[in-house]
Each structure stands twice: as C-alpha cells, then as structure tokens.
Amino acid sequence: MAKGEGKVIAQNKKAKFDYFIEETIEAGIVLQGTEIKSARNGKVQLVDAFVRVRNGEAWISNMHIAPYEQGNIFNHEPTRSRKLLLHKKQINELAGVSKVQGAAIIPLKMYLKDGYAKVLLGVGKGKKNYDKRQDLKKKDAKREIDRAIKDRSRY
Template sequence: MAKDHIKIIAENRKARHEYFIEDRFEAGMVLKGTEVKSLRQGRANLKDSYARIKKGEVYIHQLHISPYPFAYYDNHDPLRVRKLLMHKHEIKQLYGKINERGHTLVPLRLYFRDGKVKLELALAKGKHQHDKRDTIRRRDEQRDLERQRKDYK
C-alpha cells in the first residue's frame, strides 16, 4: 500500500495557541485554476480564517490566496469565500456540535495530498487568557526539562 504524498502549503500555528483542539476533519476545496497555481507557489495565509456552515454546506472565510502573478486576465479575488467539500454525515455532526456546545471551526493547515488541495479543519473551543498563560508555562517547563535531560547525558 502506497503512502500518501503530502506537501504542506500553509499552517495556522496561532490556532493551537488560541483554541483547545477537540476533533479534526479533512476537507477538499472548490478552487479556480489561478488559485491552484498560486497555491503551488505556496502563496496562502490561514491567519484570520474561519469556517461556517450555511444551508448544509461548509464555507471558508478570510482564507487569503494571493493572485497568480502570471495570469493575464480572470484572476481570482484573494479573500473570496470558498466552498469546502465534506461528507454530509460529517457536516451534520459538526453542525450539531457547533450549535449545542459553543464550538467553532478553525482551519489548521492547507496542503496538497496526491495533487489535490486539502484543508485540515478543527472543531475547537476558545481558550481564556489564563488557559493561554498555562499553556505557555507548560511549554517552557517542558523545554527546561529537555534541556536538563540533554545536559545530564
């Protein structure tokens, strides 16, 4: 069995700091040709993006894909709303969790899997300020322990 070939285009590192990640989903995207060409050059930014469910379909907002520099005409809008492709049962599952528990959909990373653009979505819950400080403190303690372990050897 062949292993999937994955090439990461962009990651949302801020999401792990701002949210508790509870579940992950993979979704395809409906894109224009110039968007795919721009993504192949690694020109994407997930920083302020988020996903919403509207009329039984999932859409990604504020995902910035830079215009393709070599397109003569018909270039895409960098911040247009793009449809995500997911199974209906996954969308229903997400819809239920988002409405009842106050979760949100946050994109974690954008990548190519076997030539197709995929987006990793996370079902997440926002962290409070004290949770963020606690996460930073734990990370620093872990780093210090690793440093001490390395010095001990």
C-alpha cells in the first residue's frame, strides 16, 4: 500500500499492462448509500472504467459496483456514471490531457481513506502490441532469475 492509503477495495491490474502510466492523481468519488455499502464489501470492478471531463466536471464511467444484497427497490444502477471530486485546476489539467491523441485517464485502484472512498487515477498513453510483448519478455526474464536465485539458495 502507498503512503496514506487505507483498505484497497479494487485494483485495475490490466491498466499497467495496457498503458504507460505517467502521473497519478487521487480523487474522491460521489457514491449513493447502497453503493458505498457494496464497495465496502469489495464488490467493485475497474477493468473497463475510464474518466471523461464534461461541463467542467470529471465523471467516471463503466465502473461496476454490484447491487447491495440487502438493498431494496432504491438500489443503485451498477454501471452508472459517477462524479469525481477534484479541484478545478486538476480538472482543467485532466481536460487538457484528454485532448491529446493516445492519452487516457484510467482508474488504477479504489480504496477507503479515513472512511471516504477514493480513486487513484492514472494519466497515461496506450501501449502498442510490441510494447506489451516487451513487457511480457521482461516479466518472464525476471521470473526466471528469481527462480534461479531461489534454487541456488536451497543448496
């Protein structure tokens, strides 16, 4: 866990595989009552989520929060757009970044900090297929080195 983080609810592990993450920003998120209860139970998926800036506000779309099991007819819609709580200066920076071709704003993880739900946003550029292959080669090489070191330590 990074400094200042609380309980991690959900992580988007695919984001670091698909994007070069250049900068991270912490944002609050506006949730309804049943959404925060479901999030505390860990029923959140960030895989297809993305951030858009509309009318001077940042919105996260396609983030799936499962309906709360003990909820009633007032339960929430699972994939609705949710407002992000950021300073105006941060929103303007994100709006400028989103205009650049190939740039994207992706949620990396969602966690609870001091009782509030927070989202760590990553600003990055999309990777090409050859970049992904290079990452996989590096990962395999590191795994082989770790395996060799582990085998050596046995003797």
